[in-house]
Amino acid sequence: MADTTKSTTKKKNSVPATRAADSATPLLALDDVTLRLPDGAAARPILDGVSLRVERGETIGLVGESGSGKSVACRTVLGLLPKNARTTGEVRVEGTDVLTAGPAGLRDLRRNKVSMVFQDPRASVNPMRRVGDFLTEGLRLGGMSKKDALARAEELLTEVGIRDPKGALRRFPHEFSGGMLQRVVIAAALTSDPALLLADEPTTALDVTTQAEVVGILRRLQATHGTGMLFVTHDLELAAAICDRIYVMYAGRIVESRPAAELFARPRHPYTAALLASTPRLEEGAEPPTAISGRPVSLAEAPTGCAFADRCAFAVDRCRTEKPALVEDGTGAAACLRVEEGILA
Amino acid sequence: MSKPKTPQGGPEAAAGLLEVRGLCRTFGDHKAVDDVSFTLPPGGSVGIVGESGSGKTTTARMIVGLERPDGGSITVGGRERASRPRNRAERLARAREVQMVFQDPYLSLDPRIAVRDCLDEVLRLHAPELGKPGREARVAELLDQVGLGAREAGALPKRLSGGQRQRVAIARALAANPRVMILDEAVAALDVSIQAQILELLATIRREEGIGYLFVSHDLAVVKHITDDVVVLRNGKIVESGRTADVLSAPQHAYTRLLIDSVPGPGWDPERIAESRRALA
Ligand SMILES: Nc1ncnc2c1ncn2[C@@H]1O[C@H](COP(=O)(O)OP(=O)(O)OP(=O)(O)O)[C@@H](O)[C@H]1O
Ligand SMILES: Nc1ncnc2c1ncn2[C@@H]1O[C@H](COP(=O)(O)OP(=O)(O)OP(=O)(O)O)[C@@H](O)[C@H]1O
Ligand SMILES: [Mg+2]
Ligand SMILES: [Mg+2]
Numbered sequence: 001m002a003d004t005t006k007s008t009t010k011k012k013n014s015v016p017a018t019r020a021a022d023s024a025t026p027l028l029a030l031d032d033v034t035l036r037l038p039d040g041a042a043a044r045p046i047l048d049g050v051s052l053r054v055e056r057g058e059t060i061g062l063v064g065e066s067g068s069g070k071s072v073a074c075r076t077v078l079g080l081l082p083k084n085a086r087t088t089g090e091v092r093v094e095g096t097d098v099l100t101a102g103p104a105g106l107r108d109l110r111r112n113k114v115s116m117v118f119q120d121p122r123a124s125v126n127p128m129r130r131v132g133d134f135l136t137e138g139l140r141l142g143g144m145s146k147k148d149a150l151a152r153a154e155e156l157l158t159e160v161g162i163r164d165p166k167g168a169l170r171r172f173p174h175e176f177s178g179g180m181l182q183r184v185v186i187a188a189a190l191t192s193d194p195a196l197l198l199a200d201e202p203t204t205a206l207d208v209t210t211q212a213e214v215v216g217i218l219r220r221l222q223a224t225h226g227t228g229m230l231f232v233t234h235d236l237e238l239a240a241a242i243c244d245r246i247y248v249m250y251a252g253r254i255v256e257s258r259p260a261a262e263l264f265a266r267p268r269h270p271y272t273a274a275l276l277a278s279t280p281r282l283e284e285g286a287e288p289p290t291a292i293s294g295r296p297v298s299l300a301e302a303p304t305g306c307a308f309a310d311r312c313a314f315a316v317d318r319c320r321t322e323k324p325a326l327v328e329d330g331t332g333a334a335a336c337l338r339v340e341e342g343i344l345a
Numbered sequence: 346m347s348k349p350k351t352p353q354g355g356p357e358a359a360a361g362l363l364e365v366r367g368l369c370r371t372f373g374d375h376k377a378v379d380d381v382s383f384t385l386p387p388g389g390s391v392g393i394v395g396e397s398g399s400g401k402t403t404t405a406r407m408i409v410g411l412e413r414p415d416g417g418s419i420t421v422g423g424r425e426r427a428s429r430p431r432n433r434a435e436r437l438a439r440a441r442e443v444q445m446v447f448q449d450p451y452l453s454l455d456p457r458i459a460v461r462d463c464l465d466e467v468l469r470l471h472a473p474e475l476g477k478p479g480r481e482a483r484v485a486e487l488l489d490q491v492g493l494g495a496r497e498a499g500a501l502p503k504r505l506s507g508g509q510r511q512r513v514a515i516a517r518a519l520a521a522n523p524r525v526m527i528l529d530e531a532v533a534a535l536d537v538s539i540q541a542q543i544l545e546l547l548a549t550i551r552r553e554e555g556i557g558y559l560f561v562s563h564d565l566a567v568v569k570h571i572t573d574d575v576v577v578l579r580n581g582k583i584v585e586s587g588r589t590a591d592v593l594s595a596p597q598h599a600y601t602r603l604l605i606d607s608v609p610g611p612g613w614d615p616e617r618i619a620e621s622r623r624a625l626a
Contacts, residue, residue: 066507066536207397207563208607209622216615234536237609278541280566282608284594288570291541
């Protein structure tokens with residue numbers, strides 16, 4: 001891992017915003033991103049040296065418990081930072097650094113390249129406006145005629161499985177169930193034909209059958225449009241079922257990353273293993289879920305060593321004083337001082 | 346604990362602690378709950394599962410007394426509670442017997458009242474015999490039981506995490522010394538590690554107190570680990586019920602199969618789930 005305290009000086013606009021998306025440039029790259037609140041507001045950074053990649057057509061999972069920084073990481077990709085936050089590192093979408101992009105660059109990014117779907121569909125729509133207006137807004141801003149925009153909106157509603165798309169355009173959000181409204185929100189996110197979709201717990205508020213349908217829709221759309229997706233969830237079973245690769249976050253740091261199947265079969269970080277053990281399983285003979293003892297690290301605490309040490313069954317003295325770096329291994333990477341010892345085997 | 350209740354014995358043991366028979370509720374021309382019957386044995390745990398809109402919450406609300414049934418009967422310890430209470434004492438006794446914990450306790454906790462006072466309030470209502478020192482001791486005991494410390498005791502709900510708020514809601518329910526606790530999606534909003542803590546807490550409380558649980562959820566993986574029996578609701582009707590282990594390992598109804606297949610895990614296939622859902626519609 002690179003030094004996280006490196007200077008904040010940035011090359012201004014060194015990459016033209018219009019640069020073509022060539023296949024060598026990752027769709028999304030976070031490189032050593034650190035995000036701090038103003039002095040006194042927090043004892044540790046919200047994001048601490050986070051690096052991750054999403055390629056075109058890939059689904060990448062970001063998992064971790066509440067408060068670990070998943071949503072902040074997502075919002076950073078859109079250039080939405082907490083007030084007065086300071087950042088170091090780079091967030092590049094198709095090569096363009098988001099953190100140094102000006103207002104015009106950010107507008108282009110949000111309008112044409114990246115869309116986000118949030119957990120609660122009701123919070124992302126204006127309850128007073130018809131679904132049709134909500135869906136066509138972005139298209140109209142992009143210069144499309146009203147007629148064409150409505151036709152496109154209807155097409156998208158059909159794609160996300162809304163049966164009477166014409167009728168749906170005239171209806172208000174409260175006339176939809178949670179699952180149906182989340183489809184509308186996904187349709188809206190797709191109006192710009194984004195290269196990257198940020199899905200921040202898009203199915204957490206839905207029941208399991210509806211969740212399956214919504215995920216099915218996301219996957220189908222992704223296959224046809226080649227969209228890359230960063231999928232945030234705390235449900236490891238869900239992440240394993242849909243993601244190509246998973247990043248595990250703890251207290252603002254990536255503590256493990258690995259192809260989904262491998263992470264599931266053989267986690268190397270004790271936190272990942274603990275998270276797996278706390279997931280209730282349906283398989284016959286499955287052990288009851290085991291809680292992780294203790295509580296997560298708050299922003300007011302800045303542990304000197306490994307942030308998970310206080311809750312870790314394998315922690316030794318060294319873990320409380322030395323901060324483990326994320327070290328690459330055969331299939332991924334883990335940030336644990338004892339990973340070499342095969343403590344989880 | 347002050348008064349551990351024995352799960353077995355008592356005149357109603359054979360009859361079941363909570364008996365629901367032919368429960369119905371219609372909204373407009375929509376039958377939200379349609380002829381629902383089940384039994385919760387003393388100290389038992391029954392799950393109510395079904396997709397969104399299947400009538401789980403409406404059933405729960407009728408049992409607590411937040412919603413009046415159109416028909417059917419609900420008894421706890423043999424006493425009917427579907428009818429209007431005759432007087433204040435009866436209303437209080439009913440309120441005390443059955444306590445409910447909701448998905449988001451933030452909405453059900455008064456934002457201006459600190460945790461300690463919130464518990465004290467319940468004790469004043471349901472355990473006036475305790476007196477002030479007795480209440481103080483009981484509040485401390487309840488906080489300890491749900492794993493909350495002194496800092497949390499003095500805090501307002503907004504200063505607590507989701508998991509801590511859910512502990513407060515459970516402590517508040519326990520303060521009434523109920524015989525039945527209804528948990529409506531009580532762990533659905535919590536992330537898995539906190540969810541596991543609350544599930545462990547609930548298991549311990551059931552073991553120690555012998556309180557019966559009615560556990561409402563759409564997540565069968567959770568239901569598997571916290572209930573003995575399960576009732577599967579679809580469009581307000583029971584399509585299947587039985588021992589949780591049996592229903593999950595050998596579901597008899599296609600809808601139960603669908604709910605099981607929907608839980609993410611090895612072999613999870615969203616396209617197939619969507620297909621079977623359409624086939625059932
Ligand atoms: N705008 C903000 N100002 C100050 N602190 C913030 C802001 N947004 C988030 N935080 C803090 O940053 C930390 C990470 O929050 P974040 O929302 O990213 O967590 P998360 O992993 O998405 O959790 P959850 O699973 O609950 O959604 C938390 O401690 C949170 O309180
Ligand atoms: N007060 C009400 N007025 C009108 N209809 C209602 C009312 N309460 C519930 N319903 C309807 O009754 C049906 C059952 O709702 P209920 O809330 O019991 O479902 P649920 O199984 O708890 O669903 P969820 O998993 O979404 O919580 C739904 O169709 C709902 O719209
Ligand atoms: Mg979040
Ligand atoms: Mg409900």
